Amino acid sequence: xxxxxxxxxxxxxxxxxxxxxxxxxxxxxxxxxxxxxxxxxxxxxxxxxxxxxxxxxxxxxxxxxxxxxxxxxxxxxxxxxxxxxxxxxxxxxxxxxxxxxxxxxxxxxxxxxxxxxxxxxxxxxxxxxxxxxxxxxxxxxxxxxxxxxxxxxxxxxxxxxxxxxxxxxxxxxxxxxxxxxxxxxxxxxxxxxxxx
Amino acid sequence: xxxxxxxxxxxxxxxxxxxxxxxxxxxxxxxxxxxxxxxxxxxxxxxxxxxxxxxxxxxxxxxxxxxxxxxxxxxxxxxxxxxxxxxxxxxxxxxxxxxxxxxxxxxxxxxxxxxxxxxxxxxxxxxxxxxxxxxxxxxxxxxxxxxxxxxxxxxxxxxxxxxxxxxxxxxxxxxxxxxxxxxxxxxxxxxxxxxx
Amino acid sequence: xxxxxxxxxxxxxxxxxxxxxxxxxxxxxxxxxxxxxxxxxxxxxxxxxxxxxxxxxxxxxxxxxxxxxxxxxxxxxxxxxxxxxxxxxxxxxxxxxxxxxxxxxxxxxxxxxxxxxxxxxxxxxxxxxxxxxxxxxxxxxxxxxxxxxxxxxxxxxxxxxxxxxxxxxxxxxxxxxxxxxxxxxxxxxxxxxxxx
Amino acid sequence: xxxxxxxxxxxxxxxxxxxxxxxxxxxxxxxxxxxxxxxxxxxxxxxxxxxxxxxxxxxxxxxxxxxxxxxxxxxxxxxxxxxxxxxxxxxxxxxxxxxxxxxxxxxxxxxxxxxxxxxxxxxxxxxxxxxxxxxxxxxxxxxxxxxxxxxxxxxxxxxxxxxxxxxxxxxxxxxxxxxxxxxxxxxxxxxxxxxx
DNA sequence: AATGAATGAGCCTTCATTCAT
DNA sequence: CATGAATGAAGGCTCATTCAT
Numbered sequence: 001x002x003x004x005x006x007x008x009x010x011x012x013x014x015x016x017x018x019x020x021x022x023x024x025x026x027x028x029x030x031x032x033x034x035x036x037x038x039x040x041x042x043x044x045x046x047x048x049x050x051x052x053x054x055x056x057x058x059x060x061x062x063x064x065x066x067x068x069x070x071x072x073x074x075x076x077x078x079x080x081x082x083x084x085x086x087x088x089x090x091x092x093x094x095x096x097x098x099x100x101x102x103x104x105x106x107x108x109x110x111x112x113x114x115x116x117x118x119x120x121x122x123x124x125x126x127x128x129x130x131x132x133x134x135x136x137x138x139x140x141x142x143x144x145x146x147x148x149x150x151x152x153x154x155x156x157x158x159x160x161x162x163x164x165x166x167x168x169x170x171x172x173x174x175x176x177x178x179x180x181x182x183x184x185x186x187x188x189x190x191x192x193x194x195x196x
Numbered sequence: 197x198x199x200x201x202x203x204x205x206x207x208x209x210x211x212x213x214x215x216x217x218x219x220x221x222x223x224x225x226x227x228x229x230x231x232x233x234x235x236x237x238x239x240x241x242x243x244x245x246x247x248x249x250x251x252x253x254x255x256x257x258x259x260x261x262x263x264x265x266x267x268x269x270x271x272x273x274x275x276x277x278x279x280x281x282x283x284x285x286x287x288x289x290x291x292x293x294x295x296x297x298x299x300x301x302x303x304x305x306x307x308x309x310x311x312x313x314x315x316x317x318x319x320x321x322x323x324x325x326x327x328x329x330x331x332x333x334x335x336x337x338x339x340x341x342x343x344x345x346x347x348x349x350x351x352x353x354x355x356x357x358x359x360x361x362x363x364x365x366x367x368x369x370x371x372x373x374x375x376x377x378x379x380x381x382x383x384x385x386x387x388x389x390x391x392x
Numbered sequence: 393x394x395x396x397x398x399x400x401x402x403x404x405x406x407x408x409x410x411x412x413x414x415x416x417x418x419x420x421x422x423x424x425x426x427x428x429x430x431x432x433x434x435x436x437x438x439x440x441x442x443x444x445x446x447x448x449x450x451x452x453x454x455x456x457x458x459x460x461x462x463x464x465x466x467x468x469x470x471x472x473x474x475x476x477x478x479x480x481x482x483x484x485x486x487x488x489x490x491x492x493x494x495x496x497x498x499x500x501x502x503x504x505x506x507x508x509x510x511x512x513x514x515x516x517x518x519x520x521x522x523x524x525x526x527x528x529x530x531x532x533x534x535x536x537x538x539x540x541x542x543x544x545x546x547x548x549x550x551x552x553x554x555x556x557x558x559x560x561x562x563x564x565x566x567x568x569x570x571x572x573x574x575x576x577x578x579x580x581x582x583x584x585x586x587x588x
Numbered sequence: 589x590x591x592x593x594x595x596x597x598x599x600x601x602x603x604x605x606x607x608x609x610x611x612x613x614x615x616x617x618x619x620x621x622x623x624x625x626x627x628x629x630x631x632x633x634x635x636x637x638x639x640x641x642x643x644x645x646x647x648x649x650x651x652x653x654x655x656x657x658x659x660x661x662x663x664x665x666x667x668x669x670x671x672x673x674x675x676x677x678x679x680x681x682x683x684x685x686x687x688x689x690x691x692x693x694x695x696x697x698x699x700x701x702x703x704x705x706x707x708x709x710x711x712x713x714x715x716x717x718x719x720x721x722x723x724x725x726x727x728x729x730x731x732x733x734x735x736x737x738x739x740x741x742x743x744x745x746x747x748x749x750x751x752x753x754x755x756x757x758x759x760x761x762x763x764x765x766x767x768x769x770x771x772x773x774x775x776x777x778x779x780x781x782x783x784x
Numbered sequence: 785a786a787t788g789a790a791t792g793a794g795c796c797t798t799c800a801t802t803c804a805t
Numbered sequence: 806c807a808t809g810a811a812t813g814a815a816g817g818c819t820c821a822t823t824c825a826t
Contacts, residue, residue, distance in 0.1 A: 015789060036232075038816055049791050054818070110360050153357060153374055160356020161349060164306050178349055181378050214807090234799060245808050250801075407810060428624075430795055441812050446797070502752050545749060545766055552748020553741060556698050570741055573770050606786090626820060637787045642822075790824075796817080803811075 019056050021046040023070070026063045030104030034163070035064065035111060064108040071098045071105065075128050085139035088132040092186065095129075099155065100175060103162040106155065125152065143183065154182060215252050217242040219266070222259045226300035231260065231307060260304040267294050267301065271324050281335030284328040288382065291325075295354050296364075296371060302355040321348060339379065350378060411448050413438040415462075418455045422496030426555070427456065427503060456500040463490045463497065467520050477531030480524040484578065487521075491547065492567060495554040498547065517544065535575065546574060607644050609634040611658070614651045618692035623652065623699060652696040659686050659693065663716050673727030676720040680774065683717075687746050688756075688763060694747040713740060731771065742770060 025046035029037045039060040043053040057063035075094055082090035099106065126148050133151070136142040161178045165171035179187035221242035225233050235256045239249040253259040271290055278286035295302060322344045329347070332338040357374045361367035375383035417438035421429050431452040435445040449455035467486055474482035491498065518540050525543070528534040553570045557563035571579035613634035617625050627648045631641040645651040663682055670678035687694065714736045721739070724730040749766045753759035767775035 018789085039818095040816060050817085051792085051819075052790055055789075058818095106360075150373070150377060153370060154377070156356040156360040156370075157353035157374055158356065159360070160352040160354065160358075162356075164352040164355065174349055174352075177346065178353055181346060181349065183377075235801095236799075246801085247803090247809085248807060251806075256800090410810080431797095432795060442796085443798080443813080444811055447810075450797095498752075542765070542769060545762060546769070548748040548752040548762075549745035549766055550748065551752070552744040552746065552750075554748075556744040556747065566741055566744075569738065570745055573738060573741070575769075627822090628820070637789095638822080639788085639824090640786055643785075648821090787826085788824105789826105791822085792820100794818100794820085796819105797815105798817105799813100799815085801812085803809105805808085805810105 018046070018048055018052060022048065022053060022056050022063070023066060026057075026067055027102065030064070030067070030108075031102060035060075035104040035107035039063075061108070061112050064105065064112070067102065068105050068108065071102060072124055072128070074098065079128055079132070082132070085135050085141055088129070088136035088142060089185070089188070091129060091132055095155075096158065096175065096179070099158050100162065100168075100171060103159060103171075106159040107163070110159075141185065154186075157182070214242070214244055214248055218244065218249060218252055218259065219262060222263055223298070226260070226263070226304075227298060231256075231300040231303035235259075257304070260301060263298070264301050264304070267298065268320055268324065270294070275324055275328065278328070281331050281337055284325070284332035284338060285381070285384070287325060287328055291351075292354065292371065292375075295351065295358065296367060299355065299358045299367075302351070303359070306355075337381065350382075353378070410438070410440055410444060414440065414445060414448050414455065415458060418449075418459055419494065422456070422459070422500075423494060427452075427496040427499035431455075453500070453504050456497065456504070459494065460497050460500065463494060464516060464520070466490065471520055471524070474524075477527050477533055480521070480528035480534060481577070481580070483521060483524055487547075488550065488567065488571070491550050492554065492560075492563060495551060495563075498551040499555070502551075533577065546578075549574070606634070606636055606640055610636065610641060610644055610651065611654060614655055615690065618652070618655070618696075619690065623648075623692040623695040627651075649696070652693060655690065656693050656696070659690065660712055660716065662686065667716055667720065670720070673723050673729055676717070676724035676730060677773070677776070679717060679720055683743075684746065684763065684767075687743065688750065688759060691747065691750040691759075694743070695751070698747075729773065742774075745770070 022042060025042050029041050029045050033041065039053070040050055042060075042063065043050045046053070057066065075091065075098070078091050078094040079087070129148065129151060133142065133146070133148070137144045137146070158175055158178060161174045162171050165174050176187050218238060221238050225237045225241050229237065235249070236246055238256075238259065239246045242249070253262065271287065271294070274287050274290040275283070325344060325347060329338065329342065329344065333340045333342070354371055354374060357370045358367050361370050372383050414434060417434050421433050421437050425433065431445070432442055434452075434455065435442045438445070449458065467483065467490070470483050470486040471479070521540065521543060525534065525538070525540070529536045529538070550567055550570060553566045554563050557566050568579050610630060613630050617629045617633050621629065627641070628638055630648075630651065631638045634641070645654065663679065663686070666679050666682040667675070717736060717739055721730065721734070721736070725732045725734065746763055746766060749762045750759050753762050764775050
């Protein structure tokens, strides 16, 4: 039992750990139960009180935004390390992985569409993908008609597939097949980490 | 007051009317506010008491199931009236129309996935589409690799598009574009009834 | 133990009784603990669930408004039965009695000032007092400079006196003395019902 | 870091400054948001941690008590500098100013009435006003019937007027008018500092 | 002695479900 | 068989108070 059983806290030292625990718990419950889980479930999962949850992230949106942002950082990193016409596929692969790992994030984007900061969502996506897409199109690797909007649309199509799947296993298979239906080149090299 | 039709009671005759009213109300509120509306909203819309609602459909799932089933009946009818290799597209069109009209039903299918009777969902879809798909494939009108599972998958992809759209207008545009990305032949002849 | 211990209710017949119980409970808790009591305290006092409370009065304001309205009805009745230049004092007496009985109502008026229906508050007061005040002034029974606003001001002065008192006994004495300080004629014939 | 003034600590010297900052913050937030503000708002406004706030004043009451006492000190000063039969009015004016400036303090006195030390409230007021009142009465400047209790009562009447006002502007006008209704001589020479 | 952080509990509101009549 | 009403419980949010460092 590593959970404190007495009344009080571990002092300031624990703060960062709690924040991390909350983010992790957020990822976990969002993945398992979707973005519509009671926000309080995150606190329960993280082993902290609701007040602490609210201190760190004053709303479910705020927490989702954080997770969202962290995902984009991974994406940015993947952009840095990829080059050439095939870069698009490398980034795309990372992107799809994230969709698979955090379906809930897309639900969040949909649910809270109203007041997302401009640099998130589509705009941010464009920053990440814009160059690589054009390059890949010029190299004839991707359908030249595709626009950023189409990529976004594909995102949503994958989302529909994700939330309709029975389990992770099936979800992976369905996402792969869905990408094949759209364009086989999008479906290559799907490799996902083992579920914990 | 010894008469059978005392104060509040319309007698057995009313039962059928109530049932129909409930189903209609269900369609309406699901469309307007999504599958997550309070079940009580259906009773209010139908103008019946909660108890009556529960008598006819003991749960929101049960009601959704009924609507779902009725949708399939419409699909069956569309199958009857279509023939030849192009029949697939006629049925498909009706099917997509239903998806667009009743996004909420798909939400339901997803939310309650657990205990859908076997004869609904995939199996039922197979009954409706099976023959037409094979015929169309033999006539070279549809990719020969496609299976019933793929159709189901496309259904889900469209669903993702639907719930991500801002409004009906955009939803239609997105669905059309999504179908084009998959196979332009699926996207032809989209014509929807005017919004009431 | 007259409280139901089993899970469910007394049927429709009990509805009116519950509503009355809620209003009575509202008067009681407002008097004892002020308008700022948790709304849930009303439910507890009335012996009903919170949901029932919300069904009957969807907000604390709504309940206060009801009590408020009932008070005005008593006031109207007092206007009907009084005539002549002295009528003003009769109505005034009833009015002060009500202030003493339901201090919380004034707190309510103050707290929710924003969206009171036009026919409540000042306007309503004017309807009740307007004629009588003018008549009394013409008969030389009341300071001719006084306006309706002044009466409202006096109301608030009495309110300050009420909420500052230690108990009902003292509150009565203070109100009487306050009225004497303003104008002895306002303070005559103070007689209040015994506290329950 | 073996120095006494380690990381976060300003040393004993800071204590007095903190205390003053807390009192000032208390005055500010009470005025702006009423006595019912979260106690934590005082800490935030003062720029200190909650723990410090609690160290200096273990409860909101304690802080309010301090402010209350300091107000009386200002009153004492005003008594010292005024002499002759008109002294009463000078002190009274200061007193009313304080009421207008710190409505919240009166809310506090009312809310926490229970355990106010005897030397605050009425008794203290008597010490301040006692002599001046008698002198003014003997000079025929004030109604000879008035007692200290009446002054307290008037205080409360003004309070009622204050908390019922929409804004400071209106509050001033209402207080002035209220004093006129009681005795015009109480209302003379109202001059308040400009709002910051 | 100050800080940052945590806790537990309270209050608000809404929903699915189940009576007595 | 329909009605109107009631219940219990979940979930959101905020606050006073109290640590470990």
